[in-house]
Amino acid sequence: MRAFRAGLLSTCLVAVMCPPVAADPDGPSSREVERARQTVRERSHDLSRTTAELVTAQSRLNELAAAVERLVEAYNGEVVRLRQAEQAHAQAQVRLAAAAVEVERARQDAALLATESYGGLGSLKPFMGMIVDRGGTDGFLHRAGVLGHLRDERAAFLRRVRDAQEVETILRTQAEWAHAAQQEASERARQAKLAAEAAVARQRRDTRELVARKDSLERQVDAARTRAELLARQRAAATAGLVAGGSAMGDLAANWALTQLGKPYVWAAAGPQTYDCSGLTMRAWERAGVGLDHWTGTQWTSGPHVPLDQLRRGDLLFFGHITSDPATIHHVGIYVGRGQMVHAPQTGDVVRVASIWRGDLVGATRPR
Template sequence: MAFIGLAFATLTLGTPLVAATADPEPSLPELAKQVEKLHTDIETLTEQYNGERVKLKQAQRAAASAKKTLAVSESELASRRTKASLLAQSSYMSGGLGSAMLFSQPTDPDTFLDQATTNYALQQQQSEEVAQVARAIEAAERAQASAKARTAEVKDLLSEIGTKRTKIERLVDKVESNLFSEVRSRAKSNSRGSRVKISVPIVGSGKAAEAARWALTQQLKPYVWGAEGPNSFDCSGLVMWAYQKVGISLPHYTGDQWTAGTHISRDELRPGDLVFFYNDLHHVGIYIGAGLMVHAPQTGDVIHIASIDNRPFAGGVRVAD
C-alpha cells in the first residue's frame, strides 16, 4: 500500500507531466519518455492488481471452507448434545449411580462396579466430545470472521489500485495526445495519391517497439499482393518482415499471425502490437500508439500511417514485449 501511494505521488507530484507556463514545452523525445514511464507504472499497478485478485480468491475460498466447517460442526454438536441428553435421561430413569449401587445386583459387587464405571466413562466421553465440537465451532467462527475481514481488506485494495491505474491511464491519454498530435494531423491529411513519410517517436525499448520502428522505415513502398519485401509488401508480409528484423519469425499469413501471441484488448495496445481487422482477419497492421498504425493497405496504395478507426477492429495480438 505504501509503495503504491508513494509511486503514484511521485508520478503525479514529483515530475510534472506538462511543463509550467514559464517553462518550454517538452520535446517529442521527452514526451515519449514520459509515456514509456507511465506505461511502466500501469504495468506495475496491473501486476499488483492481479496479485491482490489471487489473494481475494484465496480469502474467499477460506471463508467458504470455514462456513462449511462451521455448518458441519454445528450439526455434529447438536447430535452430540442429543446423545448426551438421552444418556443422562436413561441414567436418571434407572435411578442413577447412587440408586444402582443400592439396588442393582448387590450380590455381585464386581459386576455392579464394572457397569457403574462404564456408565460414568460413557457420560464423561459424551461430555468431552461435546466440548471438543464446541471448541471446533469456536475455531471455525474465528476462521470465518478472519476470512471475511481479509476479503473486505483485499477488495478495498483492489478498488484503490484500480482507481490509481485509471488515473494514470488518463494521464497516458493526455501525454500521448500531445506526443501524437502532429502525427495524427499529418496522417489525416496524408491522402492516397499524395502520401508522405511521417516521422513518429515510438515509445518503448523492447522488440515490439523496435519492430514498429522497422515497419515505419518502409513507408511509401508499394502494396503488392504476396510480397514480403524488400521493395514491396502486402499487409502480413510487412508484419513478417518487421519482426524478422528483431529476430522473431512469423508466418506470412494473417490467420497464423493471429495465433502467434497473446490476445489483448484495444485498451491494452502498445507500440509493436499487431492489430487485426474484419471478421475474417484478412487485414493486419502494426500499432504505433495513440490509435494509429503503420500498414500496407491494398493494391494501388503504399505503406503509410493510418488510424485504426478506419477499419472494423477485430482485436490485438502481442508478439513480444
C-alpha cells in the first residue's frame, strides 16, 4: 500500500510540476478523482471519530491522574496511621513490661509470706500454743490476734497478686490489639501503595498510546489531504493539457525525488529504501549527473545561492536555527514547484511533499 501511495503521489506531482511538453491524455478520470474524494470523506469521518476517541482518552487520562493523587494521599494517610500504631504498640509493651515486673514482685512477696506462715512446724505453733496456754503475753488470746493479723496480711498479698495479674492481662490485651492495628495499617499502606503504583503505570501507558495515536492521526490526515489535492491538480492539468516547466537537470533531480515518496526516514541513510534529508537530495542530484556530499554544510555551497522569488525545480532549500546564519543549517529539501518541496523530515516520518514556507527557511542553492 505504501509503495502504491508513493507511486501515485509521485505520478501526480510529476504531471503537475514538470516542464510543458505536451498534453497528457492519460490523466485520472473523473471517476478516479471522485473515488479519491470519497476516500478523503471517509478519512475525514475516521478523523472525526478518532478525534472524539482522543478527547475521551484525554478525559480518562485526567481522571486517572486525579485518582493517582487520591491514592497517593491515601498511602500517606496509612503511613501516618502506621506510625501511630507503632507508637501505641511500643508504649503498650513498656506498660506490659512494668506490669510483669509488678506481678513477679507480688508473687515473690506472697511466696515469702507463705514460707514464713506455713513452712515447717511454724504453721502448728499457734495451735500448739492454744492447747498448752498458761496465760500471760503468750496466752491464747494473744496468739489468736496474731493469727488473725497473719490472715489479713496474706489476704492483702493475695489481692495484690491478683490485681497485678489483672493489670498485666489488660495491658497484654491492649498490646495485642495495638500490634494487630499496626499490622492492619501496614497492610492497608502496602495495598494503597501498590494501587498507586499500578495507576501511575497505567497513566504512563495511556499517555504513550495517546501520543502515538495523535502522531499517527496527523500523518494520516496529511497524507489524505495531500493525495486528494494532488489528484485534483493532475486531473485539472490533464484536462487543460498543461504541464509545468524548469531546467533539465533540476527536473531530473526533482522528478526522481518524487519517486521516493513514502520511504522511511532513517538517520544517516542514503537509499535505496531509507533516507535522511541530505541523503535524499544527494541521490536526487546524482541522477542528474551532479555529485554532492552527504552533508548540508557542503550542499549549501554546491552552487550559486538563488533568491526565493527565482526558484526552479531541483533547487535545494535549506533550513536553520538562525535564518540569517547558514552555519546553523540542519535540514534540506528539494524544490518541485508551486511552493512545494520533497524532503525526508525526521525519525518516524517518511519522504513526503511539504510547503517550503517555514519559519526557519535560510535560503536556496542551485547545484552545478
